Amino acid sequence: MKTAKGKKKDPKDALGRLVRDLKEKPTLCPVKSYPGATLARRSTDTSLPTEWSYNNEAVAAKITQLFGRWAKWSREGGRVTTSQGAFVLEQRPIKPAVRMPDVAYTLRDEKDRGLDRTQMWTYRGEPFDPSFVVEIDKLSGRGSQRRALNSKMRYEYFRHGVQLGWLIDPRPGHYKMYEYYLNERGQVKCSDDTAWRDLDGRDVLPGFTLTSTDLEMVLDQDPGSSSEEEVDFACPERGCGKRMRSRGAWAAHAEWHRAECARRKHLAKRASN
16 A cells, blocks of 8 residues: 555554554544554454453352342342453543543432432543442462452552442352452452352442342353242232242332333422423
């Protein structure tokens, strides 16, 4: 490929511009704008994302689901996010310090925390942090991320306001859990117990317990409902009368009624504003 003066462009120059723009530009970077940065070169010269397995994602999804239920039924509210949700821990001259924990919980109602639209929809604005984070990765053996994640917990997450953090290694034969918390003096502590066990939410997540068996069922792909005994439930909601033959079906049906009621209230509130 040649420039207007007949000189060939160096593919590395295009690749360098692409890498720089990916880091600095707030918008998407069309590959066509970087001739010479072929797929082969991009795969060779740029770093790949951190290794992430299907089972890690399944565990993160399950924890997110359990937290969502807890936030709803406990009336604690708040928001539960996955690694798709980013937190700006610190604004820096070149670019902000952005972290994306596998699971995070942020206290109820952003308005109470003084967050504005810029903070909630972009990486700009004042930094803010979640109350609780979970990182899922290798914590022992070859390729262990234990040391890096320990530093991340202590000097990034907790330094900026996180109050509770868990590290989880769900690999068969490598089951480990690390719990980080603040003691009475406000110091970051890591529990000496690293066994695969149930984890308590302490005062940060009152009433929440992560049951290790729930994670094992996800890893074993056990839906937990195939052997339910047959029952006969009738919906007590006025005007419904639907009958269910399993507790799972009844729980799902009751949740539909709850969600439908919440939707009606939300629409009525919007209409009155």
